[in-house]
Amino acid sequence: AQSVTQLDSQVPVFEEAPVELRCNYSSSVSVYLFWYVQYPNQGLQLLLKYLSGSTLVKGINGFEAEFNKSQTSFHLRKPSVHISDTAEYFCAVSSLGGYQKVTFGTGTKLQVIP
Amino acid sequence: EAGVTQFPSHSVIEKGQTVTLRCDPISGHDNLYWYRRVMGKEIKFLLHFVKESKQDESGMPNNRFLAERTGGTYSTLKVQPAELEDSGVYFCASSQPGRREAFFGQGTRLTVV
Numbered sequence: 001a002q003s004v005t006q007l008d009s010q011v012p013v014f015e016e017a018p019v020e021l022r023c024n025y026s027s028s029v030s031v032y033l034f035w036y037v038q039y040p041n042q043g044l045q046l047l048l049k050y051l052s053g054s055t056l057v058k059g060i061n062g063f064e065a066e067f068n069k070s071q072t073s074f075h076l077r078k079p080s081v082h083i084s085d086t087a088e089y090f091c092a093v094s095s096l097g098g099y100q101k102v103t104f105g106t107g108t109k110l111q112v113i114p
Numbered sequence: 115e116a117g118v119t120q121f122p123s124h125s126v127i128e129k130g131q132t133v134t135l136r137c138d139p140i141s142g143h144d145n146l147y148w149y150r151r152v153m154g155k156e157i158k159f160l161l162h163f164v165k166e167s168k169q170d171e172s173g174m175p176n177n178r179f180l181a182e183r184t185g186g187t188y189s190t191l192k193v194q195p196a197e198l199e200d201s202g203v204y205f206c207a208s209s210q211p212g213r214r215e216a217f218f219g220q221g222t223r224l225t226v227v
Contacts, residue, residue: 004156032214043118044157044205044218051214090157094214100145101170102216104157 002027004091006105013081014113021076021108023065023091031093033074034102035065039087047089050074061085086112116140118219120206126225132194135222139188139208146189147209147216148181152202160204163189175200196226 005024013019025031035047048059055067065076074091091105119138127133139146148160160179161171165186174181178197183189193200203223207216 036218041220043220044207046215046217049215100209100214100216101147101159101162101173102149103159104149106154106156 002031002093002095002103004093004103004105006091006108008108009106010109010111012111012113015083016080018079019077019081019085019110021089021091021110023074023076023105025072025074025091025093027072027093027095030096032096033065033067034092034094035059035063035074035076036090036092036104037087038090038107044090047076081110081112083112083114085110118206118208118217120204120219120222122222123220124223124225126227127196129198129226130195132192133196133224135191135193135204135206135224137189137191137206137208137219139206140217142210143208143217144186144211145209145216146183147207148189148191149205149207150202151205151221152199157205160191193224196224198226200224201226 003026033050036044037047048057050057050067058064063078088107088109090107092102094102121136146163149157151157159173162169163183180192203221205221207218209216
């Protein structure tokens with residue numbers, strides 16, 4: 001069984017400030033890791049993914065995440081946020097083998113304050 | 115290229131009624147998934163089709179939910195009869211064979227009153 005924990009349900013941050021959205025996971029097998037974003041009134045969009053290789057992954061819109069196997073974390077970061085980054089962010093995992101279903105966290109709402 | 119399309123975007127029905135949600139995946143995507151998000155909670159897996167076959171339906175809540183994917187193209191998710199706890203946003207996603215990146219639709223917001 002797998003689980004994903006996003007401890008912060010809401011994160012307010014001022015425009016142009018850095019942000020980190022935390023994600024920890026639990027799994028008995030190796031996993032792929034994802035961050036999805038949902039902008040207001042839109043569907044889920046893949047922000048970035050870690051499948052293998054370098055543990056620092058760069059995604060769209062200036063976001064990046066670092067996979068830390070020992071801490072079972074996959075935190076999302078951006079050095080300077082914009083108003084347009086206001087959205088809900090979901091961390092997710094999928095096991096390497098077997099089916100491709102994804103297990104999501106409860107989401108973190110990022111509110112960028114002007 | 116068109117993305118994953120879901121119909122309707124919103125649906126409000128009374129308890130006991132039937133509702134059918136539709137998902138049109140990206141052309142060529144054999145994998146199709148249904149997920150649901152109940153308000154304030156995580157997005158949960160419902161089931162997975164590979165072409166027209168159900169590969170995994172372990173997340174289906176009960177037998178009031180019926181998913182089909184005739185001909186391996188679009189999929190429908192029927193809820194009959196709907197209950198209050200079925201309210202939420204239903205997401206559909208699709209992916210290419212062997213690929214881990216799934217593309218999601220905008221979701222259908224279902225409200226049962």
